[in-house]
Amino acid sequence: MIPELGNFSLTLALALSVMLGALPVIGNYLGIHSWIGFARPAALALAPLVGFSYLCLTVSFLLNDFSVAYVANNSNTRLPLIYKISGVWGGHEGSLLLWVFILSLWTGAVSLFSRGVPAGLGAIVLSVLGMVTAGFSSFTLFTSNPFERLMPAPSEGMDLNPLLQDIGMAMHPPILYMGYVGFSVAFAFAIAALVTGKFDAAWARWTRPWTNIAWMFLTIGIALGSWWAYYELGWGGWWFWDPVENASFMPWLIGTALIHSLAATEKRGVFKAWTVLLAVVAFSLSLLGTFLVRSGVLISVHSFASDPTRGLFILLFLGVVIGGSLLLYAWRAPGIVSHVRFGAASREMAILLNNIIFGILCFAVLLGTLYPLVMDALNLGKISVGPPYFNFVFTIIGFPLALLVGIGALLHWKKDRIRRVSPGILICLVLGLVTSISIPYWLFHPSLGASAGLFAGSMIIFLSLKNLIDRTRPGNRIRAIIGTPKGILGMVVAHLGMGVFVIGVTMTNVYSIERDVRLAPGERYRIGEYHFVFDGTDTISGPNYRAVQGSFRIFRDEEMVARLFPEKRTYLVQKNPMTEAAIDSGLTRDLYIALGEPLSGTTDDNQPWAVRIYYKPFVRWIWLGALVMAIGGLLGAADKRYRRSRAATLPSAQPESGGS
């Protein structure tokens, strides 16, 4: 009964979203006010309907209702409670339902919080979101229905994929989807602007906070995925250039470009058509990401399901959304003209360069991700593109970007002089050089790569701090900083996060020590100043698995710094062995141990094992940097000028002429 209620509720949501997708647009065209007025309440009603459907699936998980095929495939009576809740999105069907649910939340939020937007424009925005909801809920209902019954019902479920039985992976999909799906709002605003032909500063101001929040979630979601892969896949990498990771990274790259170009559009009325295009592309890449992951065209740890009819449906949907919006763009965009001029040294120029660089980076990722698929589809051979390609491109193109970040933020809008900012840059340059040369010498050993990366990262940090100091008066600096407009504070914080991230990546990549060694109980192994002592193994059992647990002590100068217990688990239902790494984490270094395989051929206690022992300096800075970036995005969205009433915001629209 409960699954049928969920199914019914989702069907109602589909019907409502079809109406939401059609009525307000037609009403706007024909001038029927009641149809335009339908948009807000309808958009608000979607979330409870989809939410109820989602709740029904969750209840089916909690009640171990294995007559529901999806529950039978992804749960088990012995599965811990938290993973029964997160198991709802552990497979294909449920994660799509989550997609629709989150989309309905965004739609409801837009309906609630954009009262300042004119009724016509707002109705079209909600209508576009309704169309996307209609597409995804019909996809869920007709090709991937999570409520389908299984006859006869098995007495026990197949259990959740052991890789997903983890807190990081439990949180990763919802947050990532908040980001993915969040770009649908910027997309809807872009389409509404194309339809109505209104591209003023107010339009950019309405779009900005939504884009910031979506970007913040995407940043955290990607970071969580990276963190999860680091400790859960058992070999200590934090980014694999796996197609599914790339699928989430491409919208992030374009979303980052979008945030910057939206700022220029709002403040100066430049790059209007380009900003609209970026909003369309960011969401298209989110859809492409969903297609890549959900259609099964990839070979990857992330592709949990695949089915050709599903692939075809998403491909069609993708074609309609991307093709349709690009056609609309080609038709309407030539009418958007910006007459605003800016100098060669100006914030606009820096943002233009930023957009070019992020565009190239996204192109490089897209190429490396899709090229093997295209070659395979054309029967031109099976190839794969290795991580060295991506690493090379991001190093070469990322370095000038890092230098641009700090300097660009120092420049004034419209027209600035290099001479005005050069003394500050010079000071930071000296500080950056000292940092990048001294730290490798002092803590590690000299390396050109480390110095280059440290220089790039520390320049971002020093220049951003300089920017903050310039904007505040001496005296009570802390209070002055708090009083700074949140938009500026957000920018500085996000840039600082970027600097922390760059330093983390550099130090981890250059100075990590990774050893695969054979260790018998009682033996010890030294990495740098750390001694790892292997004390043997034990057999333990968890709620739904059995495991061999290794016991290690780590010493530094004969003083014990940590005891670690890495595990090799075998889950009772799925039988797959799983490596649970044990990590002693710290701000400047992680010590990482994972059990490889028993070398005597048995998992009896106290046999020699192949063991991975890693020393990872500054690896936490990678995720810390991402977190700081996300906080910056949130601060930017919290700027008080987004909360002013419509009356106060409209007259401040930027004049269309300037410069010449």
Add this chain to the structure above:
Amino acid sequence: MRTRRKQRFIVVALMLAGVSASVGLTLKALEKNINLFFTPSQVASGDAPGNVNFRVGGMVVVGSVERNPDNLEVTFDLTDTAEAVTVAYSGILPDLFREGQGIVALGSMRGDRFVADQVLAKHDENYMSPEVSEALKAANRDNFATPDPASDHNLTKEPAN
């Protein structure tokens, strides 16, 4: 006016040069980092390149896995049922590496052995990577039934040593 136009021209020209250089570098890097896939039959017949990294995939021959008891060196045979190639690897094999299962190795030929930098195993008991299943099909079209490759393509990776 003239100087401003000239200035703008220089800026645009510089940007174009930067973009073309970056795209050129990207394509060059892509070209250098493409790994082709070969079946054990192709390797046996000498189709695979001599000193370039490539991928080879097949089933691990039952009883062929030999571990050196003192270090982490291991050798095993990989077959597409028609031919077999010996793979040498030093390091920890993936969790799902087992005899009789499909795997993919990345590395290069040294003499008549394939020296792997990386061994990838699928992450599900029931299915195998599409490369491996196609290699098996190609080698033995008539009497070898392969599991359904469309249903799951999960792989776990093991890093270079």
